[in-house]
Amino acid sequence: MESVMSPGRVLLSQTQIRARVRQLGRNITRHYRRPSPHGQRPFFLGVMNGALFFLGDLLRAVDLDHVEIACVRLASYAGAQSTGSLRGLAGLDALGKSVAGRRVLIVDDILDTGRTLSALAARLKKLGAADVKICVLLEKRRAHEIPVRADWTGFKIADAFVVGYGLDYNGRYRTLKQIRVLSTDCGK
Ligand code: IMP
Numbered sequence: 001m002e003s004v005m006s007p008g009r010v011l012l013s014q015t016q017i018r019a020r021v022r023q024l025g026r027n028i029t030r031h032y033r034r035p036s037p038h039g040q041r042p043f044f045l046g047v048m049n050g051a052l053f054f055l056g057d058l059l060r061a062v063d064l065d066h067v068e069i070a071c072v073r074l075a076s077y078a079g080a081q082s083t084g085s086l087r088g089l090a091g092l093d094a095l096g097k098s099v100a101g102r103r104v105l106i107v108d109d110i111l112d113t114g115r116t117l118s119a120l121a122a123r124l125k126k127l128g129a130a131d132v133k134i135c136v137l138l139e140k141r142r143a144h145e146i147p148v149r150a151d152w153t154g155f156k157i158a159d160a161f162v163v164g165y166g167l168d169y170n171g172r173y174r175t176l177k178q179i180r181v182l183s184t185d186c187g188k
């Protein structure tokens with residue numbers, strides 16, 4: 001009997017996601033509107049591909065005039081397992097000049113082991129970012145292997161593998177409108 005992984009129950013509906021992203025947009029707007037010695041042009045850095053939908057919707061929900069946007073492509077997962085090694089960080093060095101002295105907001109889909117976000121935040125600081133903050137749509141409610149705190153979190157979720165709204169399983173299911181729990185269908 002073959003077991004196939006496929007999207008199961010809906011964890012977060014489109015309506016829930018939309019409402020929460022709007023709230024996050026308002027909170028982030030309020031924060032970055034405050035005067036800062038590091039200037040008024042925050043730099044939003046999306047982590048591709050998972051944060052693609054979230055970044056787009058968050059940017060629509062934010063009301064700030066001079067945000068600069070860039071993306072970095074990082075990967076650590078194979079299937080539903082973290083591989084422990086992070087690929088793609090080197091691509092960040094090209095951003096060096098743009099982030100130096102700036103306030104950077106990392107936008108990612110999910111905080112799981114914490115490896116991706118801690119490595120990324122450390123590299124941005126090394127490149128001279130004046131301030132690094134983190135916004136994630138989802139955070140798994142389990143001890144992160146590396147202690148990382150998100151400054152803005154959309155939803156805290158149980159420790160399950162989820163897909164949809166940008167999150168994938170081996171490149172599949174990213175375009176689902178809702179966030180669903182990946183589950184095993186036996187006997188198909
Ligand atoms: P971390 O480094 O373990 O915190 O995980 C980082 C990356 O793994 C996230 O940015 C996601 O791209 C991916 N990831 C972790 N958990 C899930 C999941 O449940 N579904 C899909 N991707 C995940």
Ligand code: MG
Nearest residue numbers: 047050051109
């Ligand atoms: Mg990711």
